[in-house]
Amino acid sequence: MRSFLGLLAVALIAVLAYKYYFSTQPAGAGVTTPMQTIDIVGVKNDLVGIAQAERAYQAEHGNYASLDELASSGALTMKKISRDGYTYDVQTSDTSFRAIAHCPATTNPACTNFAIDPSMEVQAAP
Numbered sequence: 001m002r003s004f005l006g007l008l009a010v011a012l013i014a015v016l017a018y019k020y021y022f023s024t025q026p027a028g029a030g031v032t033t034p035m036q037t038i039d040i041v042g043v044k045n046d047l048v049g050i051a052q053a054e055r056a057y058q059a060e061h062g063n064y065a066s067l068d069e070l071a072s073s074g075a076l077t078m079k080k081i082s083r084d085g086y087t088y089d090v091q092t093s094d095t096s097f098r099a100i101a102h103c104p105a106t107t108n109p110a111c112t113n114f115a116i117d118p119s120m121e122v123q124a125a126p
Contacts (some may be wrong), residue, residue, distance in 0.1 A: 039084040040112075043101045046083055047116040050090065050099040051075060055118070064092040067099075100125055 050067070057065045060075075062093040067090045070076035081088050085104030090097060096118055103111035115125035 013101075034107075039086075040114075042083050043086045043114060044122045046078060046088065046112060047099050047101055047122050048120070049078060050088060051097075051116045051118070051120055053077075054090070054097045054099070057096075063094065064090075064097040066090055066092065 007057070011097055022123060050070070053070045054064050057063075057070055057073060057075040058072055058090060061073075065073065065075070067088060070090070071078070072079070083101075086101045086103055087104075088099060090099045092098075098117045101114045103113050112123040114122055116122045
């Protein structure tokens with residue numbers, strides 16, 4: 001009987017902790033689903049791949065290239081230039097580049113753009 005009451009007390013504490021945890025989470029903005037998290041990680045990995053391709057292209061040709069030039073030269077091996085609504089764009093200058101992942105704001109208004117530059121750090125972009 002004691003072990004049953006002990007088990008019941010532990011179950012009650014677990015249920016209360018569960019309810020408390022989910023009642024303190026903000027609703028709506030900022031909350032992502034596991035699938036959205038996976039998509040964002042994929043987008044960030046794509047940006048790192050684009051940045052590595054830019055570095056390789058620059059080392060070989062002495063300048064940075066557009067996304068189409070990277071793909072046609074073989075420096076970029078991505079099969080698609082978009083992922084789950086995100087589209088990629090590369091802005092170049094003589095000394096630098098910036099690859100941007102534009103989020104699909106029409107289908108997901110709370111999404112974030114991401115960018116990477118020669119520092120190789122993926123950051124949120126305006």
